[in-house]
Amino acid sequence: MAQKQAPPPQQGKQEEKKSSAVMALMLTGFIGAAFVYRPALVMVMMAGLIPTFAAWLTDAHKLRDLRVRIIFAFNVAGILPYADEVGSGDSGFNQAIELVTNLETYMVIYSFAAMGSFVVFIAPFVAAFFLQIMANSRIAVINSQQNSLLDKWGNQLKGEGKDDGDKKK
Amino acid sequence: MAQLLPQRYKIDFQQKLPELNTVAGDAYAVRGDSPTGAKVYAVVHSKAFPGRPEIIAHQRKNPMPNLANVIDRGVIDFSTGHDETVERMVSIIEKPAGKPLASGTTCVRMSEKELKENFLKPALVLLANMHGRDLIHRAISPYWIFTADKDNESITFGECATASPGADQPDLFEPIERLLIPFFARGRASAAADIYALGMTAFCLYIGEVPDLGEDPDKSFHERISRGTYWLISSGRNTPTSMETFFKGVLTDDAEERWTLNDIAQWLDGSSNIKRARKLNVLFARPVKYQGSNYTDRRLLVKKFAENPEKAAAYLRSSEFSLWVAQFLSNEAFSDRMESLLNVQMSDGFDGDPIVDQAMVTRVSAFLDPYGPLHYRGLTLSYDAIPEFLAVCYQENDLEGISKVEDLLGSGLYDVLIEIVGTSNYTAHKSAGMISRKIGAVKNNKVGQGLERFLYEIRPDLPCLSGHFKGVWVSDLTSIILAMENILQDKKRARTILDPHVAAYLAVKMDMFNRLFLTHSGMGFPDGQKAANFVEIFGALQLELNLGPLPNLAKAFAESLKTMVRSLKLEERRDKVAKQLMEIADSGEIGRLLTELQIGQLKKLDDREFAAAKMRYTALEAEKKRLSLGVKASDPRALLEGYRWISYVAFIILGLAGFAVFS
Numbered sequence: 001m002a003q004k005q006a007p008p009p010q011q012g013k014q015e016e017k018k019s020s021a022v023m024a025l026m027l028t029g030f031i032g033a034a035f036v037y038r039p040a041l042v043m044v045m046m047a048g049l050i051p052t053f054a055a056w057l058t059d060a061h062k063l064r065d066l067r068v069r070i071i072f073a074f075n076v077a078g079i080l081p082y083a084d085e086v087g088s089g090d091s092g093f094n095q096a097i098e099l100v101t102n103l104e105t106y107m108v109i110y111s112f113a114a115m116g117s118f119v120v121f122i123a124p125f126v127a128a129f130f131l132q133i134m135a136n137s138r139i140a141v142i143n144s145q146q147n148s149l150l151d152k153w154g155n156q157l158k159g160e161g162k163d164d165g166d167k168k169k
Numbered sequence: 170m171a172q173l174l175p176q177r178y179k180i181d182f183q184q185k186l187p188e189l190n191t192v193a194g195d196a197y198a199v200r201g202d203s204p205t206g207a208k209v210y211a212v213v214h215s216k217a218f219p220g221r222p223e224i225i226a227h228q229r230k231n232p233m234p235n236l237a238n239v240i241d242r243g244v245i246d247f248s249t250g251h252d253e254t255v256e257r258m259v260s261i262i263e264k265p266a267g268k269p270l271a272s273g274t275t276c277v278r279m280s281e282k283e284l285k286e287n288f289l290k291p292a293l294v295l296l297a298n299m300h301g302r303d304l305i306h307r308a309i310s311p312y313w314i315f316t317a318d319k320d321n322e323s324i325t326f327g328e329c330a331t332a333s334p335g336a337d338q339p340d341l342f343e344p345i346e347r348l349l350i351p352f353f354a355r356g357r358a359s360a361a362a363d364i365y366a367l368g369m370t371a372f373c374l375y376i377g378e379v380p381d382l383g384e385d386p387d388k389s390f391h392e393r394i395s396r397g398t399y400w401l402i403s404s405g406r407n408t409p410t411s412m413e414t415f416f417k418g419v420l421t422d423d424a425e426e427r428w429t430l431n432d433i434a435q436w437l438d439g440s441s442n443i444k445r446a447r448k449l450n451v452l453f454a455r456p457v458k459y460q461g462s463n464y465t466d467r468r469l470l471v472k473k474f475a476e477n478p479e480k481a482a483a484y485l486r487s488s489e490f491s492l493w494v495a496q497f498l499s500n501e502a503f504s505d506r507m508e509s510l511l512n513v514q515m516s517d518g519f520d521g522d523p524i525v526d527q528a529m530v531t532r533v534s535a536f537l538d539p540y541g542p543l544h545y546r547g548l549t550l551s552y553d554a555i556p557e558f559l560a561v562c563y564q565e566n567d568l569e570g571i572s573k574v575e576d577l578l579g580s581g582l583y584d585v586l587i588e589i590v591g592t593s594n595y596t597a598h599k600s601a602g603m604i605s606r607k608i609g610a611v612k613n614n615k616v617g618q619g620l621e622r623f624l625y626e627i628r629p630d631l632p633c634l635s636g637h638f639k640g641v642w643v644s645d646l647t648s649i650i651l652a653m654e655n656i657l658q659d660k661k662r663a664r665t666i667l668d669p670h671v672a673a674y675l676a677v678k679m680d681m682f683n684r685l686f687l688t689h690s691g692m693g694f695p696d697g698q699k700a701a702n703f704v705e706i707f708g709a710l711q712l713e714l715n716l717g718p719l720p721n722l723a724k725a726f727a728e729s730l731k732t733m734v735r736s737l738k739l740e741e742r743r744d745k746v747a748k749q750l751m752e753i754a755d756s757g758e759i760g761r762l763l764t765e766l767q768i769g770q771l772k773k774l775d776d777r778e779f780a781a782a783k784m785r786y787t788a789l790e791a792e793k794k795r796l797s798l799g800v801k802a803s804d805p806r807a808l809l810e811g812y813r814w815i816s817y818v819a820f821i822i823l824g825l826a827g828f829a830v831f832s
Contacts, residue, residue: 124811
């Protein structure tokens, strides 16, 4: 596995900005779509997406957008069941008000968001576990390739110049 | 090798001809006649006396009248009688029909008429022929002149091409300036030496005996100097005036005053008024007192100096030398240049460095007796015999002699001596030109240079005198390569095969070797790329000279090339090439070692592939190192991958939830 090189600082910042723009676009787009679909839903969403907005504003991690994206996905998944309950027209607004004033709604929606945060917390550990497995596997392959090279060229390949090509012991 | 000569001539090694032996080698009968019908005999050369190539070349092209000419030469396998066969150079020479004119002190007697008609006239024909070609016989004596018929009416001069000039001459037949010199270092001399020997031979024939000057060469030298040679041998004898004129003319000790061939011819025609100006300046203006004796003749003082150079140095330093010269050599100009060349510094005793003192005595001796031999650190030799002297030193492993000659030539003393003797010493001056041109090699201590190089440059006819070639006559590139092949049957000798003689010989015979040796050191074949250069030349020579398989040389070169093969990093390739190398070496074809294997190109390919493999190995090692550090949840990669995949999962969950709610 080839080692991925860290992007140059300038390029990193650009990607960060680009990622933030994508996130902002996603949020705006999502809320915009909700507004077109059922304007009253926007009210529920504004209240339900507070964890995402909070995460977006407070997270100082350099992978903030990815982290926020995960929280956002879970957050939205918590909102979706209520989206269907909010109807269109004036009744919709009433239903929306009812929902945003109901504690249970918040508990459900924020539980999803909390689940997202939890996933954000454990994701690196899970990734590290799998990456370690992959690294071990790669090390075995590398050893095999190196042994093959040493068999062919001898220990001088390791920089032991005076052994005149003695094979790897 | 070289069995061609024995195919042409049946040499009977059982039948020795001791009367025809020379210092160069023993004579043997040859069965049957030569292809030209002449009776011939063979001289088997010893190594340090390969002969006089300039004379042999002339004789083979255009034989000389009244002389036993060398008509053929070649190398044969010669049994030494100790169950050992060695290669030797053999000269095939026209065999004189009769006996020598002298034996012991008895000599054929000739009347004046017989002497003129049967001896001098044929001698003049021969010497005119030889001197006309700038060749000097240097072996004229009644012991070496043979009757060609029973009545002694025609004579044949013995051969003069197998030994060094004057080497076989009894002292009586040598001019004074060539006496008391080792027989192999008497030098080529000039035509005057032949005239003197001719005159002495004529005198012996006229009186019917060889004058006996006693056994002590020192004593006869002193007597010849103090009384004059002719006066010494003629005292108490009655010689008719006409003959006395002749003998005085040809036996005068002054080479410049001595008659020439023209003078003899005029005398034979009846002229009796032949006079030549005396030029030899050998006397002091007043006697020099040295070590309790008075010396009037410079040659005697020089000889005394040579006996103990340290004492002579002390004597010379004891007074102001320019005043000494003015006192004892008042009739000679003593220039500032000469004074600086001689460089005699006045002091109370020894200079402190015996070699410096001895060099000073040598310079002064050359100044006092420019016609005489060179005296240096116990050596006495003619200026024109240095190569011959050196060849004998090498052959006899005379390290002291070699060191002295090296010092003489390398220190620049020789050049100074030549300037001191100037044109007074014709033969020294003549030989100096060639020696000075080659002397640079003596001061160079690189492989293929040195005194050995000087010797083979100046005497290219010499066989290679390397100790490796004891029983082999190495006379050209073919024979040296074949001899090396033979020697390398013993693999250990590959480490010393390029000794100074072999290297110098190869460098002289082929300029490409000369260039190779510029970067070479040691006595073995070089390793690596330098070995490849040697292989290239030897391979080309093997083909060009049609030498056939040379497995021992090829194996030696293969061993040298192995360092290149060992440097190949790919083991499989290395083993394969090493195996191929030895297989080709077994075939004995040296050139194939390079052309077939292309080791140089293989090396480049190997280096390239190794560099790539090393880079790959290093990259893998770095990756392994990185992976071995372990993955933590806080690692950026774990964070990124974790968040990314979980974000996909989250949106899938979102999608599923949406589907569940709205469906």
